[in-house]
Amino acid sequence: MAEPLRNQSFLIERHGDIAVIVPMPEMEAMDDSFIEPAARLVTDFLRETEPSALIFDLSKVDFFGSQFLSFLLRCHKRIKDRDPSAVVVVAGPSKKARELLHMVALDTLWPLYDSRIEAINALASD
Numbered sequence: 001m002a003e004p005l006r007n008q009s010f011l012i013e014r015h016g017d018i019a020v021i022v023p024m025p026e027m028e029a030m031d032d033s034f035i036e037p038a039a040r041l042v043t044d045f046l047r048e049t050e051p052s053a054l055i056f057d058l059s060k061v062d063f064f065g066s067q068f069l070s071f072l073l074r075c076h077k078r079i080k081d082r083d084p085s086a087v088v089v090v091a092g093p094s095k096k097a098r099e100l101l102h103m104v105a106l107d108t109l110w111p112l113y114d115s116r117i118e119a120i121n122a123l124a125s126d
Contacts, residue, residue, distance in 0.1 A: 009035075012045050018123055019051035020091075020116060021075065023061050027068065035067045042071075046078050052086050053123045054079050057116045059092030069104065076109070091119035 011022040021042055027035070046054070056072055079086045091113045093101060101107045113119035 010039070010042050012042060014049070014051070015120055016124070017052040018055060018120060019046065019049065019053070020055045020057050020120075022057040022059070023064070023068070025060050027061055028063060035071055039071045042075060043078065046075060050082055051079065052083060054086065054088045055091050055116060055119045055123070056089070056110070057091045057119075058094070058097050059116065061097070062094045063096045063100070069100075069106070072106075087123060089113060089119050089123065091116045 009024055009027050011024065013020040013022070054075065056075075076088045079088060088109075089111045090101065090106075092115055093112060098107070098112065101110070101112070111122070113122060
């Protein structure tokens, strides 16, 4: 695993060709207007490294708003535009996050896994 990247809002790890994006708990309290600048680290990373799979590890956040969902969708679009066969999944969502992802039907777009390890193992076996 390469050295992780981090700012106050995100941790980014690389496991082979799989990128793991971990929003930090500070994201929950962040005003929507601050999400965009905080997310720049993630979008720059995806543009520069071009992973073949992406895991959103939501285990450190309990809830999030529409701006954060929009950010997740932009990341999904960036990776899929580059490689339509790229896989995007969600790991470790809280009960509230699962309900929100279900309410907006994103659980039909992204497979949900209980943990990051489960998601990495599933992607590595593909």
